[in-house]
Amino acid sequence: MPESIGECAKPQRRSIGARRNPATEAAILDAAGDLLREKGVHGLTMEAVARRAQAGKATLYKWWPSCGALLIAVYERSKGAHQHSDRGNLIDTIAEFYRFVFAFWQTPEGQVFRLIIAEAQSDKDVAEALEGYRLERLAALSEAVGWAQARGELREGVEPDVLADTIMAAAWLRLLTDRLTTDPHRLARDVVSGWIVEKQ
Amino acid sequence: MPESIGECAKPQRRSIGARRNPATEAAILDAAGDLLREKGVHGLTMEAVARRAQAGKATLYKWWPSCGALLIAVYERSKGAHQHSDRGNLIDTIAEFYRFVFAFWQTPEGQVFRLIIAEAQSDKDVAEALEGYRLERLAALSEAVGWAQARGELREGVEPDVLADTIMAAAWLRLLTDRLTTDPHRLARDVVSGWIVEKQ
Amino acid sequence: MPESIGECAKPQRRSIGARRNPATEAAILDAAGDLLREKGVHGLTMEAVARRAQAGKATLYKWWPSCGALLIAVYERSKGAHQHSDRGNLIDTIAEFYRFVFAFWQTPEGQVFRLIIAEAQSDKDVAEALEGYRLERLAALSEAVGWAQARGELREGVEPDVLADTIMAAAWLRLLTDRLTTDPHRLARDVVSGWIVEKQ
Amino acid sequence: MPESIGECAKPQRRSIGARRNPATEAAILDAAGDLLREKGVHGLTMEAVARRAQAGKATLYKWWPSCGALLIAVYERSKGAHQHSDRGNLIDTIAEFYRFVFAFWQTPEGQVFRLIIAEAQSDKDVAEALEGYRLERLAALSEAVGWAQARGELREGVEPDVLADTIMAAAWLRLLTDRLTTDPHRLARDVVSGWIVEKQ
DNA sequence: GACTAACCGAGACGGTACGTCTGGTCTTAAG
DNA sequence: CTTAAGACCAGACGTACCGTCTCGGTTAGTC
Numbered sequence: 001m002p003e004s005i006g007e008c009a010k011p012q013r014r015s016i017g018a019r020r021n022p023a024t025e026a027a028i029l030d031a032a033g034d035l036l037r038e039k040g041v042h043g044l045t046m047e048a049v050a051r052r053a054q055a056g057k058a059t060l061y062k063w064w065p066s067c068g069a070l071l072i073a074v075y076e077r078s079k080g081a082h083q084h085s086d087r088g089n090l091i092d093t094i095a096e097f098y099r100f101v102f103a104f105w106q107t108p109e110g111q112v113f114r115l116i117i118a119e120a121q122s123d124k125d126v127a128e129a130l131e132g133y134r135l136e137r138l139a140a141l142s143e144a145v146g147w148a149q150a151r152g153e154l155r156e157g158v159e160p161d162v163l164a165d166t167i168m169a170a171a172w173l174r175l176l177t178d179r180l181t182t183d184p185h186r187l188a189r190d191v192v193s194g195w196i197v198e199k200q
Numbered sequence: 201m202p203e204s205i206g207e208c209a210k211p212q213r214r215s216i217g218a219r220r221n222p223a224t225e226a227a228i229l230d231a232a233g234d235l236l237r238e239k240g241v242h243g244l245t246m247e248a249v250a251r252r253a254q255a256g257k258a259t260l261y262k263w264w265p266s267c268g269a270l271l272i273a274v275y276e277r278s279k280g281a282h283q284h285s286d287r288g289n290l291i292d293t294i295a296e297f298y299r300f301v302f303a304f305w306q307t308p309e310g311q312v313f314r315l316i317i318a319e320a321q322s323d324k325d326v327a328e329a330l331e332g333y334r335l336e337r338l339a340a341l342s343e344a345v346g347w348a349q350a351r352g353e354l355r356e357g358v359e360p361d362v363l364a365d366t367i368m369a370a371a372w373l374r375l376l377t378d379r380l381t382t383d384p385h386r387l388a389r390d391v392v393s394g395w396i397v398e399k400q
Numbered sequence: 401m402p403e404s405i406g407e408c409a410k411p412q413r414r415s416i417g418a419r420r421n422p423a424t425e426a427a428i429l430d431a432a433g434d435l436l437r438e439k440g441v442h443g444l445t446m447e448a449v450a451r452r453a454q455a456g457k458a459t460l461y462k463w464w465p466s467c468g469a470l471l472i473a474v475y476e477r478s479k480g481a482h483q484h485s486d487r488g489n490l491i492d493t494i495a496e497f498y499r500f501v502f503a504f505w506q507t508p509e510g511q512v513f514r515l516i517i518a519e520a521q522s523d524k525d526v527a528e529a530l531e532g533y534r535l536e537r538l539a540a541l542s543e544a545v546g547w548a549q550a551r552g553e554l555r556e557g558v559e560p561d562v563l564a565d566t567i568m569a570a571a572w573l574r575l576l577t578d579r580l581t582t583d584p585h586r587l588a589r590d591v592v593s594g595w596i597v598e599k600q
Numbered sequence: 601m602p603e604s605i606g607e608c609a610k611p612q613r614r615s616i617g618a619r620r621n622p623a624t625e626a627a628i629l630d631a632a633g634d635l636l637r638e639k640g641v642h643g644l645t646m647e648a649v650a651r652r653a654q655a656g657k658a659t660l661y662k663w664w665p666s667c668g669a670l671l672i673a674v675y676e677r678s679k680g681a682h683q684h685s686d687r688g689n690l691i692d693t694i695a696e697f698y699r700f701v702f703a704f705w706q707t708p709e710g711q712v713f714r715l716i717i718a719e720a721q722s723d724k725d726v727a728e729a730l731e732g733y734r735l736e737r738l739a740a741l742s743e744a745v746g747w748a749q750a751r752g753e754l755r756e757g758v759e760p761d762v763l764a765d766t767i768m769a770a771a772w773l774r775l776l777t778d779r780l781t782t783d784p785h786r787l788a789r790d791v792v793s794g795w796i797v798e799k800q
Numbered sequence: 801g802a803c804t805a806a807c808c809g810a811g812a813c814g815g816t817a818c819g820t821c822t823g824g825t826c827t828t829a830a831g
Numbered sequence: 832c833t834t835a836a837g838a839c840c841a842g843a844c845g846t847a848c849c850g851t852c853t854c855g856g857t858t859a860g861t862c
Contacts, residue, residue: 413808413809414807414808414809415806415807415808415809416807416808417805417806417807418804418805418806418807419806419807420806420807421807421808424807424808424809450809450810454809454810455808455809455810456807456808456809456810456811457809457810457811458807458808458809458810459807459808459809462807
């Protein structure tokens, strides 16, 4: 029920010829983001995005064949990849990581991530994109753990990527079970302290 | 206007009076489970369940107000709660746990669980049910970890429920990222070994 | 799931043995009438009547097998059959008749009549009941026309029942085309004056 | 998710661009007419029409927002407006009119008219459409009566449109009370003869 | 006094239609 | 070839009502 379309006397975007229109892409991603923020996942429908972005549905389907593809595109635009910084010891470094991602995941933009994980459970394409992103982040996290190892902080035999996996798993579990208010430093200690050498 | 239903000689379930018919419930959950197995999540629609179960849609909505509610009910019917058994040391105990859940999660029935986690990200009711289930399983896992603690296996200061949380997180991450083929024993060692006392 | 039945200390009508309960009948017809008045025809559903009258649906269907049957029953309870009175000449007599029925048909109770005519177009039982009622009223109207004939007011060859049919047709047409505000006396003259002898 | 529609090799109507498809309209009205003929009013549901016409329900609701609108559209397609012809005297002219409409109203197409009158009693839109149609036909009938008046056939003071109203009322009453087998000529005489000058 | 028979409120049941929504496909018309 | 627009078929959504059924309890009349 398009209540009244009287107000939209907008000089709409036309085609710019035989090539993709960046203004259209921006408008679509903006619309998708807004809808997600305002109405949640169930508000993010191809129909609604097309309407809000004043775009044709065919255009949408051409560039983002599924709803999950849109989801990923929206997330990629806003994802703030954490730049790990060495705090001198592993626990503080990981605590800082947790602090950052928990804060981000609590913003509307960050909330999209949990929806992507959800979507990935039944959409192969999204799963693939998610896996790529996960491995990328895992590598960065591994690197940060590597710093501690280089410092001789880790117990013998501990592999950075294995530990990184555990660190990441703890974060994901908090996200998926609505426990992002967990104290980051305490969580870092609970997850990591077993793997570092005894302080004399 | 079903004026004449003469042609349908089906011995269908009728009402058994002003109270719930268990046969109907069973038929509906059967149908829901079958649909999940055959067509995946997107095949699990209220419409299809009603059709397959030869049940009225009103009946469905009365007892399972949402698709998520059905999902939970289906899972609850089939969930094989792991009975933790003490294998003498924590790593073997946890390895056994991983072996069991990974195996179960790979069955069609178990696959429902990842869908529930997905659904929980946008359905408050499902989230609540899931959280209840998680806490229940966490308690059982905690208890198993407690056995090791009682044996003096754990390092000082390690709390069983905190460790259990980490153990569970690792399992969930494997489920959600399609890595259920991970070697259970190796994973158990990777997650747990930091928390047990050095063997002399 | 009657979460809390505390508030309903209802001294409801129970069975009074193996015979029809007049209180129930009254409650049902009251409810039906109220619903008609409040929500119009589309508000008159068996379901709603049963709910409002605190009656079982089976009870309803037992005594009034269809919605049309209820409609008729409601009308029969309230129908004010016009008692024709001779005003000394035919036009005034008919004008008085028109005045009465137009006034009645404009009341909520009277509005039911047009619904009955409507229902009769597709419900044989209602059609039958309506026809019976029409013939009864036609006879009464015929009698009134007969009074004028006895007075020598009618032109030669005019049969009272034929004229009565025409008089009634004019009234129905006004009812069905929402023209009940027509001036009764003028209408009476327009319909009848051709059939009475010239006044010298 | 119509995964595979291989078995239905039906060359269905697709969109013909951003404008109404006449083939679709025709298919829908055909389907509606057929359903009316085959199953009566209660068979004419939006659901069934969409199914039979192989049309989407949204398409139906877009162009015919209600069941009554469909009813009117079906009637308008088939209505045979009587072309009044002067038979030399009023009674024969009206008898011919009655003969024509009674015959038409007895055909399946014509039966729709009584359903429209019924529907009009509770659907404002249908009522409006019906009133427009009535006035149009009344004007045509009035004109025919006017021919007689021009010939000096009518008694002094008789207004053609008032008489036409009475003539029409008699026809409607026959339609609504299932008396379309009335002898047209006799009815014409019974309704009209009072209004024409005595033949010397 | 026990028993039968019908009545009554309640409400679950299998269905069907409603009117709305979204998904994808397609065509047009403009650039 | 791209764009906005939007018509089209399909079908799921959740609600409401249909008419049938069983329940558990009532009361009147019969044995």
